[in-house]
Amino acid sequence: MNTLLKVSNLKVDFMTVRGIVHAVQGVDFSLNRGKTLGIVGESGCGKSVLVKSILRLHEEQKTRCSGNILFEGHNILDLSPREMLAIRGVRASMIFQDPMISLNPILKIGEQIAETFRARRSMTKGQAAEEALRLLKRVGITPAEERYHQYPFELSGGMLQRVVIAIAISLEPEILIADEATTALDMTVQKEILDLLKWLRKEKGMSLIVVTHDFGVVAEMCDSIAVMYAGKIMEYGSARQIFNDPCHPYTRALISSTPSGAKGGKLISIPGAPPELYEPQTGCAFYPRCSQAAERCRESLPAMHSASGNHVFRCERPQ
Amino acid sequence: MRYLRYILKRLCVFIPLFLIVSLIVFFALRFSGVDPITVMLGERQATPEVMAALRAQYYLDDPLISQYLRWIGNAVTGDFGVDYINHQSVSTLIAQRLPITLGLVILSIVIGTILSVALGVLSSVREGRPTDRTISVAVLILVSVPPFLLAIITLLLLSVFAPSVGFIGAINSVSDYWARIPLPAFVLSLNMVAIVTRVTRSSMIIQLKSQYTSTALAKGLPAKMVIWKHAFRNALIPVLTIVSIFAGTSISGAVLVESVFSLPGLGGLLTQAIKTNNYPIVQSALLVLLLVFLVIGLVTDLIYAAVDPRIRKSGKGITA
Numbered sequence: 122m123n124t125l126l127k128v129s130n131l132k133v134d135f136m137t138v139r140g141i142v143h144a145v146q147g148v149d150f151s152l153n154r155g156k157t158l159g160i161v162g163e164s165g166c167g168k169s170v171l172v173k174s175i176l177r178l179h180e181e182q183k184t185r186c187s188g189n190i191l192f193e194g195h196n197i198l199d200l201s202p203r204e205m206l207a208i209r210g211v212r213a214s215m216i217f218q219d220p221m222i223s224l225n226p227i228l229k230i231g232e233q234i235a236e237t238f239r240a241r242r243s244m245t246k247g248q249a250a251e252e253a254l255r256l257l258k259r260v261g262i263t264p265a266e267e268r269y270h271q272y273p274f275e276l277s278g279g280m281l282q283r284v285v286i287a288i289a290i291s292l293e294p295e296i297l298i299a300d301e302a303t304t305a306l307d308m309t310v311q312k313e314i315l316d317l318l319k320w321l322r323k324e325k326g327m328s329l330i331v332v333t334h335d336f337g338v339v340a341e342m343c344d345s346i347a348v349m350y351a352g353k354i355m356e357y358g359s360a361r362q363i364f365n366d367p368c369h370p371y372t373r374a375l376i377s378s379t380p381s382g383a384k385g386g387k388l389i390s391i392p393g394a395p396p397e398l399y400e401p402q403t404g405c406a407f408y409p410r411c412s413q414a415a416e417r418c419r420e421s422l423p424a425m426h427s428a429s430g431n432h433v434f435r436c437e438r439p440q
Numbered sequence: 441m442r443y444l445r446y447i448l449k450r451l452c453v454f455i456p457l458f459l460i461v462s463l464i465v466f467f468a469l470r471f472s473g474v475d476p477i478t479v480m481l482g483e484r485q486a487t488p489e490v491m492a493a494l495r496a497q498y499y500l501d502d503p504l505i506s507q508y509l510r511w512i513g514n515a516v517t518g519d520f521g522v523d524y525i526n527h528q529s530v531s532t533l534i535a536q537r538l539p540i541t542l543g544l545v546i547l548s549i550v551i552g553t554i555l556s557v558a559l560g561v562l563s564s565v566r567e568g569r570p571t572d573r574t575i576s577v578a579v580l581i582l583v584s585v586p587p588f589l590l591a592i593i594t595l596l597l598l599s600v601f602a603p604s605v606g607f608i609g610a611i612n613s614v615s616d617y618w619a620r621i622p623l624p625a626f627v628l629s630l631n632m633v634a635i636v637t638r639v640t641r642s643s644m645i646i647q648l649k650s651q652y653t654s655t656a657l658a659k660g661l662p663a664k665m666v667i668w669k670h671a672f673r674n675a676l677i678p679v680l681t682i683v684s685i686f687a688g689t690s691i692s693g694a695v696l697v698e699s700v701f702s703l704p705g706l707g708g709l710l711t712q713a714i715k716t717n718n719y720p721i722v723q724s725a726l727l728v729l730l731l732v733f734l735v736i737g738l739v740t741d742l743i744y745a746a747v748d749p750r751i752r753k754s755g756k757g758i759t760a
């Protein structure tokens with residue numbers, strides 16, 4: 122109906138000196154206008170690789186992408202560099218984890234916003250500066266006039282992340298991707314940034330993709346949630362379905378390992394670590410760490426099962 | 441404003457540095473044990489009265505420190521006195537030859553920087569592809585040939601393929617100058633090109649992989665702007681360091697290239713004066729060459745600070 126983005130059977134491989142990394146192994150999801158999708162999983166599960174391929178930010182020479190990433194019927198994997206310009210910043214834009222390294226260290230922060238207006242909106246220097254200043258105020262930077270002329274090393278992490286957000290929304294993208302946008306910040310600042318994102322979503326009617334390893338964050342803002350493990354989506358459903366009725370053992374383990382998710386206040390961390398992604402898996406990737414594992418989990422890839430409606434999960438032995 | 445303050449700070453370091461260098465030049469020559477009067481007289485004999493008169497004329501009986509002060513005091517007004525043997529004005533000798541050496545050094549830095557930046561950036565954006573490989577191989581060959589060999593090979597090639605190009609005689613006009621300086625300057629820049637291309641390439645590759653480059657792409661900037669305005673300006677800092685090192689060594693390279701291409705520069709003057717122990721020329725020519733060296737360092741620091749706001753803020757330089 123109002124689908125902005127449709128990803129299907131997306132695979133991303135990296136050619137490295139140690140071999141081929143299968144970072145994303147056939148992912149499907151879609152995103153509707155004004156909705157928020159959460160992508161959750163431990164670090165190293167392929168979340169960043171997945172969302173970066175939406176903007177084609179990988180080094181093309183060393184990366185092999187296949188499948189479809191459709192914006193209004195156009196597969197962005199087939200677009201020319203020139204056509205990609207029409208996507209980046211306009212259709213979708215992105216905020217990264219660490220604001221300290223997300224900005225060019227030697228350019229004034231105002232200029233880092235204004236340059237986009239000059240390059241893409243053909244504004245004059247004065248118009249672009251005015252627009253940039255307005256944007257700085259919108260994301261809550263004070264005193265904006267003074268900050269405009271400062272360099273990234275002169276601002277705090279929270280301030281920088283606001284600047285990064287201002288930059289990302291400058292061309293009013295339909296989709297804003299936030300990759301661990303609050304992970305590097307302390308708790309109070311985290312909340313401020315999340316509130317800012319929620320406010321922007323409401324005001325602009327933007328769709329959000331929120332990538333995080335923290336279930337607390339997705340609980341607050343997402344309509345639907347994809348749980349990712351070892352390059353695959355393990356469970357997908359509405360936020361309510363995932364929280365009230367988690368079907369995959371990995372989802373349940375993740376929920377009980379987050380402070381806000383742990384029922385009865387008991388935090389249980391998942392033993393072990395996500396696998397390296399060099400070889401294609403023969404069985405369930407979560408099998409070695411799974412409390413429900415059985416012999417067949419090791420032998421064959423589990424299929425996607427439907428729990429109810431849109432709620433699906435990739436496990437043969439759900440509880 | 442902050443930049444102006446930075447320039448002032450650097451100048452405050454520059455002046456004492458220059459004085460220290462001049463002290464070293466002066467005293468190193470004075471303590472070398474050669475007697476100026478012997479140099480002046482050469483093969484001739486002289487009475488003690490004549491020798492005393494010469495000593496007085498050159499203030500050789502004054503304490504060393506006042507001799508130094510007289511020399512450096514006059515030097516800053518552009519007067520280097522007269523030499524021991526022909527009693528010519530050292531300032532005139534240097535002024536005649538400086539444009540050639542300076543032209544070689546500056547032109548070779550400019551040519552070398554432009555070439556290696558172009559090649560290095562091209563290599564980095566084509567990392568791992570045929571263009572990058574070709575440039576790497578060319579650079580590897582270039583780096584392994586010593587500069588004097590490059591100069592001689594060029595000369596041989598020219599004498600075979602373009603025998604009409606003249607390489608001897610005086611330089612009497614501006615058109616002579618521009619006919620004879622660029623090629624030796626290019627040859628002088630080749631070793632620098634080899635190294636600086638590599639540094640530019642690796643520095644650019646790091647910057648192109650950095651997070652802020654992704655931010656710049658993600659916000660919708662055209663690739664050209666991301667490469668030049670963002671990645672390149674950040675990549676410039678290590679590149680500048682290596683360029684400034686080469687700029688310094690290109691002064692000694694220039695002396696060599698001058699002699700291969702028979703250019704009447706400071707190098708020839710200096711070697712001739714050293715052979716004849718003609719100290720007024722040696723110490724003043726050295727001082728001028730070292731001044732060029734220091735100015736290159738100063739200019740590098742000023743460019744650094746223009747590129748990187750963090751350096752402006754700290755007030756520190758890289759070279760001194």
Ligand SMILES: Nc1ncnc2c1ncn2[C@@H]1O[C@H](COP(=O)(O)OP(=O)(O)O)[C@@H](O)[C@H]1O
Binds near residue numbers: 162167
């Ligand atoms: N450019 C790359 N080259 C090779 N491997 C990569 C590259 N980027 C990511 N990976 C690998 O892909 C996997 C997924 O990484 P990533 O998407 O960053 O995880 P996360 O879920 O923490 O965001 C990791 O094993 C990582 O080492």
Ligand SMILES: [Mg+2]
Binds near residue numbers: 164165300301
């Ligand atoms: Mg990540």
